Amino acid sequence: MEYQTQDDGFLIKSQSGLWERYEKFKAEKLKLDMSRGKPCPEQLDLAKGLITCLGEDDFLANDGTDCRNYGGVDGIKEARELLAPILGADPREVIVSGNSSLALMYDLIVRALVIGVPGGSLPWGKQPKVKFLCPSPGYDRHFAICNRLGIEMITIELEETGPNMDQVERLVAEDESIKGIWCVPKYSNPTGITFSDEVVDRFAKMKTKAPDFRIFWDNAYAVHHLAEQPDHLKNILNACKEAGNPERVFLFSSTSKISFAGAGLSIMAASEINIDWIKKQIIIQTIGPDKLNQLSHVRFFRDFAGIEAQMKKHATILKPKFDQVLETFELELGGKKIAEWTKPNGGYFISLNTLDGCAKKVVALAAEAGVVLTSAGATYPYGNDPFDRNIRIAPSFPPLGELKKAMEIVAVCIQLASVDKLLGE
Amino acid sequence: MEYQTQDDGFLIKSQSGLWERYEKFKAEKLKLDMSRGKPCPEQLDLAKGLITCLGEDDFLANDGTDCRNYGGVDGIKEARELLAPILGADPREVIVSGNSSLALMYDLIVRALVIGVPGGSLPWGKQPKVKFLCPSPGYDRHFAICNRLGIEMITIELEETGPNMDQVERLVAEDESIKGIWCVPKYSNPTGITFSDEVVDRFAKMKTKAPDFRIFWDNAYAVHHLAEQPDHLKNILNACKEAGNPERVFLFSSTSKISFAGAGLSIMAASEINIDWIKKQIIIQTIGPDKLNQLSHVRFFRDFAGIEAQMKKHATILKPKFDQVLETFELELGGKKIAEWTKPNGGYFISLNTLDGCAKKVVALAAEAGVVLTSAGATYPYGNDPFDRNIRIAPSFPPLGELKKAMEIVAVCIQLASVDKLLGE
Numbered sequence A, B: 001m002e003y004q005t006q007d008d009g010f011l012i013k014s015q016s017g018l019w020e021r022y023e024k025f026k027a028e029k030l031k032l033d034m035s036r037g038k039p040c041p042e043q044l045d046l047a048k049g050l051i052t053c054l055g056e057d058d059f060l061a062n063d064g065t066d067c068r069n070y071g072g073v074d075g076i077k078e079a080r081e082l083l084a085p086i087l088g089a090d091p092r093e094v095i096v097s098g099n100s101s102l103a104l105m106y107d108l109i110v111r112a113l114v115i116g117v118p119g120g121s122l123p124w125g126k127q128p129k130v131k132f133l134c135p136s137p138g139y140d141r142h143f144a145i146c147n148r149l150g151i152e153m154i155t156i157e158l159e160e161t162g163p164n165m166d167q168v169e170r171l172v173a174e175d176e177s178i179k180g181i182w183c184v185p186k187y188s189n190p191t192g193i194t195f196s197d198e199v200v201d202r203f204a205k206m207k208t209k210a211p212d213f214r215i216f217w218d219n220a221y222a223v224h225h226l227a228e229q230p231d232h233l234k235n236i237l238n239a240c241k242e243a244g245n246p247e248r249v250f251l252f253s254s255t256s257k258i259s260f261a262g263a264g265l266s267i268m269a270a271s272e273i274n275i276d277w278i279k280k281q282i283i284i285q286t287i288g289p290d291k292l293n294q295l296s297h298v299r300f301f302r303d304f305a306g307i308e309a310q311m312k313k314h315a316t317i318l319k320p321k322f323d324q325v326l327e328t329f330e331l332e333l334g335g336k337k338i339a340e341w342t343k344p345n346g347g348y349f350i351s352l353n354t355l356d357g358c359a360k361k362v363v364a365l366a367a368e369a370g371v372v373l374t375s376a377g378a379t380y381p382y383g384n385d386p387f388d389r390n391i392r393i394a395p396s397f398p399p400l401g402e403l404k405k406a407m408e409i410v411a412v413c414i415q416l417a418s419v420d421k422l423l424g425e
Helices: A008-027 A041-045 A077-087 A101-114 A140-148 A165-174 A197-205 A236-242 A272-285 A291-301 A304-333 A359-368 A400-422 B008-027 B041-045 B077-087 B101-114 B140-148 B165-174 B197-205 B236-242 B272-285 B291-301 B304-333 B359-368 B400-422
Strands: A032-034 A094-096 A131-136 A152-159 A178-183 A214-218 A249-254 A266-269 A339-341 A350-354 A371-373 A390-393 B032-034 B094-096 B131-136 B152-159 B178-183 B214-218 B249-254 B266-269 B339-341 B350-354 B371-373 B390-393
Touching: A008 A400, A032 A400, A041 A304, A077 A094, A077 A249, A077 A266, A077 A291, A077 A304, A094 A272, A101 A140, A101 A214, A101 A249, A101 A266, A101 A272, A101 B101, A101 B272, A131 A140, A131 A165, A140 A152, A140 A178, A140 B272, A152 A165, A165 A178, A165 A197, A197 A236, A236 A249, A272 B101, A272 B140, A291 A304, A304 A339, A304 A350, A304 A400, A350 A400, A359 A371, A359 A390, A359 A400, A371 A390, A371 A400, A390 A400, B008 B400, B032 B400, B041 B304, B077 B094, B077 B249, B077 B266, B077 B291, B077 B304, B094 B272, B101 B140, B101 B178, B101 B214, B101 B249, B101 B266, B101 B272, B131 B140, B131 B165, B140 B152, B140 B178, B152 B165, B165 B178, B165 B197, B197 B236, B236 B249, B291 B304, B304 B339, B304 B350, B304 B400, B350 B359, B350 B400, B359 B371, B359 B390, B359 B400, B371 B390, B371 B400, B390 B400
Parallel strands: A032 A371, A131 A152, A131 A178, A178 A214, A214 A249, B032 B371, B131 B152, B131 B178, B178 B214, B214 B249
Antiparallel strands: A094 A266, A249 A266, A339 A350, A350 A390, B094 B266, B249 B266, B339 B350, B350 B390
């Protein structure tokens, strides 16, 4: 029944019933943290063998490199071969690094600020202003990097097929201070959409006023399917090459949600010119990444088929959790027209929009009842959701039973905040 | 017999004998790389157990943290407790990170450039000029960081007891653009000296014009003793606190030469104010370090006594190599007054000074005969040894037999270059 079309009497009656339910939940003194897209212990157990797959004397890479010793700034060859298909790149266009792809992105932006990037005449930081386009809702940690490093963020609407490319094309064509754009192109964080081929092509072809513009293509969920029919994402590295802009894109991914969230491998890809340049910079920062962990990953997964098989196992754990959230939302909120939510084919999040102006209230109410959600606004630059409506739901970590209760609580909070709004309170 | 006091006839005769030896070595077509301070395979074997010490189900830290998952930006508590004694700090003043202490230093300088440090009013990079003092001979990778990041380097004389503190005190007192100094305070790279208590105290007490000045105290060889009576280094963190300058020093070390050079742990220490600030910055760059590798180190070494016992084993491998180099030098060069070399009580290097103007020639001659040494000049800022005399010898990697031959070759090259010089050729 649609809340909007009901009279105040009905709403007030609903309200008291909702408060009753809310107080009951509160009395249970729950403590559920759903703020981050963390894998659950059962998912981590899938890669248990990674801890023990190397023997004491298994430390040599194929080319004879002692993985225990210094060196190898771009990672061992077999690790690059194992992971390059995730980004659709040639192993020569790939660097495999430590446990954090966020660090790869952060370091690259810092380097661009202090040193510059190929094609630029000055370090970004020596130019009057640096701006990034931020398709939103998006990933809060991307925005936090810009915020910390003094990069001005411009919010771009994220639609069903990707960022609003009319906006993007217009802005990058006219403003030389726009140096980059953040993208999570597949099973986007948090909306779950995948960029269309047309969007990828427009990215590859668009004219940018800044010669040192870069796309930060964080393909974090490249192989993280939930549906039988996975989404398809066009290869942007090839598209950029074909469009004559081979240096335009930096691609990133990691095994954080394939092997271990805190002890996996990060990977980046780019044109050989970019990669050669990055390697020359990285060698000033470090003598090389942890190659033993790279060797473990090679031994454990063997090849890309091994990774795909692992992702199927992840899906059998994750899919019921996503289904649980969607069912609870449908049951509690379906037909009431007070919330919309995504039904993603992969990735780690469900994105929910409340009525305008309700998200902060919902998150606060849920927190009071023991359910910690990602802060309202976190999915927008500067933590500022202009509509105060977007909430990111991270179903992966809690056990199914807890998840059901948490989603009931969230649904009650949404209804409470909506009724308040409709009653003008 | 002193070369300097011989007449040309003697020298010319020696020269032909030396060339003969040199050509014989060259005919052997050796390939010996002594350019870096790399542990040898036998040293790495000492930590073999690190690869297998975790079982599949051994991933929980004492506080219940799942080391496989995200989080813990300063490292797990037991790893901080294990490694804090290396830097003489309290575990609360310590961050344990990934496999590279060089990256900790580089990242900290980059952050100071882009964001600033506590006590400063502007990021270093927004100030007109940034300079670092570089006691030399010193560590080439420190100098490479400054060079890459556009930081002007000022060479400071490194003496038997540490940097020339008269020079240091005068410069930091008068020049606000001097923001830092590089120090390898114990078993210094490459000269092997350890800073005296007086030098540490003068560092702690000196007046700096820049309020955001920092000492980069790279205590890479803190526990890397070769002699029965190890050198003593005064605790600079405490000295700075006592002098009322608690924020002045950043300390660094790693287990690269304790466990695995490429897959160890890095560690930094500083005042709690500095550490809190750094953690707030790091969390923007990464969600956390590889905690599984930290747990392995805790399981393998158990405690600081375990680390000290491990270092005794390293010394039994390294000491004969250092002795081999020293013996060969004594035999080939002793009494000739054409070279001086250090006899360190620990660390990874022997530093050799040729007659002025001979180092480049020696390194080139040795390379032609198949022995790759660290580039001449590398131990000075901008690769520029003003006397062209310093050569860094890294005895750790080659097997004893090869090392002997390599040192004979180097000694012959030194004699050749010296005779050439004395003959005015």
